Amino acid sequence: MCGRYASTRPVADLARAFDVRDDRTDPQLPADYNMAPTKRAPVIIAQPPREDRDAPAERQVRNLTWGLVPSWAKDRAIGSRMINARAETVAEKPSYRRAFSSRRALVPVDGFYEWLPTERIGKGGKPLKQPYFIHPADPEEPLALAGIFEYWHDDHAEDGTDPWLVTYAVITTTATDDVGRVHDRMPMAVTAEHWEAWLDPATDAATAQDLMAAPELGSLDMYAISTLVNNVRNNGPDLLKPAPEITAETDAEAT
DNA sequence: CCAGACGTTGTT
DNA sequence: GTCTGG
DNA sequence: CCAGACGTTGTT
DNA sequence: GTCTGG
Numbered sequence: 190m191c192g193r194y195a196s197t198r199p200v201a202d203l204a205r206a207f208d209v210r211d212d213r214t215d216p217q218l219p220a221d222y223n224m225a226p227t228k229r230a231p232v233i234i235a236q237p238p239r240e241d242r243d244a245p246a247e248r249q250v251r252n253l254t255w256g257l258v259p260s261w262a263k264d265r266a267i268g269s270r271m272i273n274a275r276a277e278t279v280a281e282k283p284s285y286r287r288a289f290s291s292r293r294a295l296v297p298v299d300g301f302y303e304w305l306p307t308e309r310i311g312k313g314g315k316p317l318k319q320p321y322f323i324h325p326a327d328p329e330e331p332l333a334l335a336g337i338f339e340y341w342h343d344d345h346a347e348d349g350t351d352p353w354l355v356t357y358a359v360i361t362t363t364a365t366d367d368v369g370r371v372h373d374r375m376p377m378a379v380t381a382e383h384w385e386a387w388l389d390p391a392t393d394a395a396t397a398q399d400l401m402a403a404p405e406l407g408s409l410d411m412y413a414i415s416t417l418v419n420n421v422r423n424n425g426p427d428l429l430k431p432a433p434e435i436t437a438e439t440d441a442e443a444t
Numbered sequence: 445c446c447a448g449a450c451g452t453t454g455t456t
Numbered sequence: 457g458t459c460t461g462g
Numbered sequence: 463c464c465a466g467a468c469g470t471t472g473t474t
Numbered sequence: 475g476t477c478t479g480g
Contacts, residue, residue, distance in 0.1 A: 190453065192463025225463070225480050255480095259450070261457050269478060272463080273452055283450050283458060304463070306455090318464090361452080374453070419464055421480045 190374035191273060191334070191359050193418065194301035195322070195429065196221045196230040198331075203250055203297050206331045207233045207384070211249040218252055222428045224298075225421045226256045226272045232357055233295040234338060235388035246390055253294070257358035258341040259284045265341065268356050274337060276362040276377050276401065280394045285358065288337035291390040293397060294357050295379060296334040300324025302418055303372050303411075307435045319435045320418050322428075323411045330408075333384065335360040335377035335401040362403050377401040 197220035204212055214231055224230050232253040235246035256268030274285045304318040311317040325332045338357040346352035364375035379387045383400040386392050392400075415432040417423045 190463085192453080194463095223480090227478090227480050257451090259457085261450085266478065267450085269480080270451055275452075278451095285451085287457090302463070320463095358451090372453090421464075 190303065190361055190364070190372045191301055191376040192226065193421075194224045195299040195324075196224045196297065197299055197426075198297065200231055200250060203231055203233070203331075207248065207250070207295065207297070207333070209233060209248040209250045211247055213249050213251045215252050221424065222426060223418060223421055223424045224255070226269050227254065228421075229254050231297060232336060232338065233297065233333070233384075233388065234292070235390065237390075246388065248388065251355065253338055254354060254356045255358075256356055257284065257288065257337065257339050258354060258356045259339060260287075260341055262341060265343070265354060265356075271356075271358055273361045273374075274358045276335075276360050276398075279337065279360055280398060285337060286394070288339045288358075289397065290394045292338050293387050293390075293392075294336035294338045295384060295388065296336040296357065296359055298332050298334055300332070301334075301376065302414075305372075308437055309435055317435050318416075318419075320414050320416060321411050322414050323409055325404075326408055326410045331381075332404070333379050333381075335379050335387070360401060365403060365406070375403060378404045 200212055200214050221230055229252040231250050233250050235248045237244050237246050255272060257271040258265050258268040279285045279289045300322050303321050306316040307319050309317045336357045336359050338355060341354045343352045343354060360377040361374045362377050364373055379401050387400045412431050413434045418428045
């Protein structure tokens with residue numbers, strides 16, 4: 190769950206919504222209606238200023254790469270499988286616990302995508318999947334997913350290029366509400382009142398555990414979209430257009 | 445001691 | 457890097 | 463999450 | 475079937 194989302198808000202809007210003054214994003218990076226693992230998107234983190242590591246952490250918005258690459262990884266490929274971390278175990282897993290204890294992030298999303306198998310069988314004998322877009326009922330309300338981030342040093346980076354790759358994962362939990370009808374897992378969120386403590390590296394893991402929560406019942410809306418979203422090469426506002434649900438096979442043959 | 449994993453989801 | 461399994 | 467590759471040698 | 479890339 191939560192393997193694709195939309196991140197299209199201008200960074201200026203994100204900076205305002207999350208009270209971030211330190212914008213370190215790449216102005217070349219376009220809005221992304223099809224944000225997928227291994228791609229970069231804006232993420233909010235908080236770190237002490239470089240010149241004084243004992244000073245209070247300051248918020249930054251940066252383009253991080255989705256798919257957490259642990260610091261000990263031999264290559265970055267492992268990241269494509271580390272896109273989610275279970276809330277139940279994130280504090281214990283060797284790959285995640287260090288990040289969870291001191292490198293938590295807020296992942297701002299317009300909404301996220303889910304695929305539900307249908308009755309209709311496609312070629313290959315596998316059920317066709319209907320994609321849905323799930324988003325805050327109030328589009329003005331920023332949805333901040335609970336995330337963790339990690340640094341990885343590329344020992345084989347070419348001279349002159351930045352050898353540091355900064356990656357993130359989205360924390361998931363059991364789905365309990367309407368979203369649970371599409372999937373049994375859903376992303377954790379952090380509400381605005383908890384942003385400060387969540388981002389603070391000094392907040393311990395046990396406290397952080399209590400700061401995240403599943404999005405509240407009724408706070409999310411969901412609608413069917415076209416399968417354009419399936420292919421990550423497709424992008425743009427068309428992906429968010431409501432579309433008819435995939436119908437039964439008999440209907441398709443009748444036309 | 446060394447070797448090998450280190451993760452999640454969904455589907456059968 | 458650190459833990460688990462053998 | 464889905465799509466697409468999954469391989470090597472030698473030659474252009 | 476399974477892994478990698480996006």
